[in-house]
Amino acid sequence: MMSHYKAVIFDLDGVITDTAHYHYLAWKRLAESLDLPFDEAFNEQLKGVDRMGSLELILAQGSRSFTQEEKRALADAKNRHYVELIATMTPGDVLPGVLRALDEVRGAGLKIGLASVSKNAFTVLDKLGIRNRFDEVVDAALIANSKPHPEIFLTAARQLGVAAADCLGVEDAVAGVASIKDAGMVAVGVGSPQVLTRADVVIPSMEHFRLADY
Ligand code: B16
Numbered sequence: 001m002m003s004h005y006k007a008v009i010f011d012l013d014g015v016i017t018d019t020a021h022y023h024y025l026a027w028k029r030l031a032e033s034l035d036l037p038f039d040e041a042f043n044e045q046l047k048g049v050d051r052m053g054s055l056e057l058i059l060a061q062g063s064r065s066f067t068q069e070e071k072r073a074l075a076d077a078k079n080r081h082y083v084e085l086i087a088t089m090t091p092g093d094v095l096p097g098v099l100r101a102l103d104e105v106r107g108a109g110l111k112i113g114l115a116s117v118s119k120n121a122f123t124v125l126d127k128l129g130i131r132n133r134f135d136e137v138v139d140a141a142l143i144a145n146s147k148p149h150p151e152i153f154l155t156a157a158r159q160l161g162v163a164a165a166d167c168l169g170v171e172d173a174v175a176g177v178a179s180i181k182d183a184g185m186v187a188v189g190v191g192s193p194q195v196l197t198r199a200d201v202v203i204p205s206m207e208h209f210r211l212a213d214y
């Protein structure tokens with residue numbers, strides 16, 4: 001099969017595996033310990049946003065102010081819980097349709113990138129046993145600006161040696177879709193079209209990914 005793209009760049013959390021749910025559980029426990037409101041709808045805003053940025057959004061729900069040191073301690077507590085949750089992950093936690101999608105992209109001769117603002121991205125890839133399926137992985141260590149800034153997708157394209165205009169990006173988060181679009185790429189959203197309004201096409205899950213359709 002031929003494709004007019006040269007690379008596909010995937011998000012990790014929420015696209016390749018459901019770590020989005022573990023982030024949700026860990027932030028929820030933290031928010032509740034501070035008596036701050038937290039639900040699935042609010043959690044949508046945190047997807048694709050880095051750790052300190054997410055914490056700021058949660059704390060802004062209340063009126064109490066925190067020192068930098070206190071914020072650091074809160075972020076560390078959330079991460080300890082999150083790391084505990086992901087420690088149980090196995091290759092069985094790769095979401096349905098993902099391996100087939102990676103095979104389809106590879107079979108079409110395209111490069112494959114991963115763009116995650118998570119500091120735990122390599123741990124998760126190793127738990128899933130799929131690190132070697134990606135030509136390039138861009139994580140928090142390589143970027144200065146979290147999604148929705150386009151830096152992470154632009155960096156992935158550059159590392160793959162492909163122009164941004166020749167890339168397809170795949171994301172489950174509002175911030176991630178914005179990052180893809182502002183990088184000048186075509187965006188496949190995974191989730192709901194009511195939420196991912198800037199995506200060029202939205203599929204309900206990775207089982208519906210068909211490179212030839214985009
Ligand atoms: P960590 P992605 C993002 O990963 C998550 O969507 C977001 O919820 C999380 O806060 C962020 O990683 C930072 O993660 O605390 O592990 O560094 O969607 O870009 O793969």
Ligand code: MG
Pocket residue numbers: 011012013014015020047048171172173176
């Ligand atoms: Mg995501």
